[in-house]
Amino acid sequence: MLSLRARHRLRVEMWIVPLLCVLAAILLSLITVAIDRAVGDRLIPISITGKPDAVSAILGTIASAMVTLTTLVLTVTTVAVQLAMGQFSPRIVRALLQDRAGQLAYGLFAATFTFAMLALREVDAIGDGTVPGLTVLVAYLLMLGSIAALFLYIHHAGDSLRAAGLIDLVGDDLHEQIDRLYPSDEVVSIPPDLVVSPEPGIVVQLDYPALVAAAQEADSVLELVPMMGDFVPAGAPLFRIHGHPVRLDREYLADLVVLAAERTHSDDPAYGFRKLVDIAERGIATPFNDPTTAVMVIDRLHDSLRQLATRTFPTGRHRDAAGDVRLIERVFSWEGYVRLVFDELRLAGAASPQIPRRLFAALTDLKTVAPLDRQPPLDRQIDLLTAAVKHQFDDGPDQDAALTPDQQGIGSGPDLEPQAPVTVADSA
Incomplete structure (x- = not known):
């Protein structure tokens, strides 16, 4: 039995699993070579493995490719870990390094390299032209397995480095710890309804x-x-x-x-609004200070709300063929979408002149198309945005400028347009 310290190191050290994979590759090579020698290298025909010179070239290519691939994957992983440290938390590194799927992928790449090198030394391309068929075949299979593992690892790494992936990585581990350290002895009684x-x-x-x-x-x-x-x-x-x-x-x-683990757009359009608002807020927040990006996002939010303004919203009542209600669900309302779009941007961007001007422009336009029963949420946002701007700007001219609707944020508002006199020729 392994000691407690050995089990701990096996669980937390990143290099142990790849090392065990390399040792397994060496042992596997010794076994396959022994089998090939016992049958006189005639177990697998040359028609499958290839001629000695071709096998030597293939094994050499496999070995060099595995070195390059392992180096590349480790480099990308290091950069990704550094980005995750800066974006989420420096304490997330241990969870990433303990990821068993990643360790097995590194181990398979290293094992394939080791096995290919050991198989290469058994190929006699100059003398009597012998090929250890089983050994070469296993090397080919390891190569194919490494290719499959690469694609699976890319998918796994992409999922793991998403916000939801990192949260789940830590959350699942925490769930396992709770189950292990605080076992539940009670049988939970679930109400029949x-x-x-x-x-x-x-x-x-x-x-x-x-x-x-x-x-x-x-x-x-x-x-x-x-x-x-x-x-x-x-x-x-x-x-x-x-x-x-x-x-x-x-x-x-x-x-x-x-x-x-993460919301999708399949049946949840509110998630699209949520992501756009997040992008806009990031553009407003320090240290980014990129209100122009926020204005571009508000353009799309404005467009999406305009499409919703006159459409019928689902009731959340699903009926059978006879017309009886069989399923009830809560659904997003018009007021919910309006608050989702404007509440956080109003609070985060009131101090930036571009943001309230663009928000006022969106609200003013939405009021021209929204039915009367959908006007109150828009009026509420206009009142709250006006109060937020007055709180941020003490100077009268700055307040007036920030309260002016402007489709570009700053540039196309009525306070910035040249007021050329209308002539008779222009009217004609």
């Missing part, structure tokens, strides 16, 4: 037809407790059943909800 989440995640997609069909078959109504885009802890309610809960399979209903 609730369907709980089997795992933590964000609601990103629902199988609406299947949910409606299940509710109709049980003569019940399902109420989705979280909203699309909400995070649901493990064991938290997913559905509340109104009607006959005993007729419904709760595990089946839970499987009809897709939970993910």
Whole structure:
């Protein structure tokens, strides 16, 4: 049995797993070479492995490619870790270095290099032209495995270095520690009218037809407790059943909800607004101070809200073929989208003259197309933005300038346009 200290080092040290992979490659090489020698190098025909000179060239290429690939991957990983340290937290490094998938990828690349070098020395391209067929075949398979591992590693690394990936990396580890150090002895009793989440995640997609069909078959109504885009802890309610809960399979209903580590655009357009607002806020915040980027983002937010202004919003009631409500969910309202777009930008950008001018321009335009029942949220934003600007600017002219609608932020407002007199010729 390994000592506690040895198990700890095996878990936290990045180099141990690759080293074990290299040692495994050496052992595998000794075994395959021994088998080839025992059968006189006739186990695998040359028609599969290739002639001795071709095999030598291929193995040499594999070895050199694996060295280059390993160096490149380690360099990119080092840069990515440095970026993650600066963007998120310097304490995230250990979690990244302990990532077992990355360690296995490095180990496979190093093992393929080691095996190819050991196989190369067994190929006799000058003498009687012998090829250790099994050894060469295993080298080819390791090469193919390394190519597959490279693509999988790129995908895994990309996921791991996203904000959601890093959060999940630490959160999953914390979840395992809680289960190990604080085991639960109680059997949790779930009310019969609730369907709980089997795992933590964000609601990103629902199988609406299947949910409606299940509710109709049980003569019940399902109420989705979280909203699309909400995070649901493990064991938290997913559905509340109104009607006959005993007729419904709760595990089946839970499987009809897709939970993910990060919100998506599939059925959650509010996430698109959320990301654009984040970009705009980053442009406003210190040390970036790039209000022009924020204005460009507001252009797209303005356009998206204008498309929504006159459209019918879903009620969140899903009916069966007979017209009976079978599934109820909470949905985003017009006021919710308006607040999502303007609240944070108003608070973060009131001190920058470009931002309130562009926000006023967007709000003024939206009021020209929004129906009367959708005007109050826009009026509220205009009042709050006016108060925020007056709080930021003590000088009257600066206040007046910041309160002027301007599609470009600064440049196309009525206070900056030349007021040329209209002549009779112009009218004609």
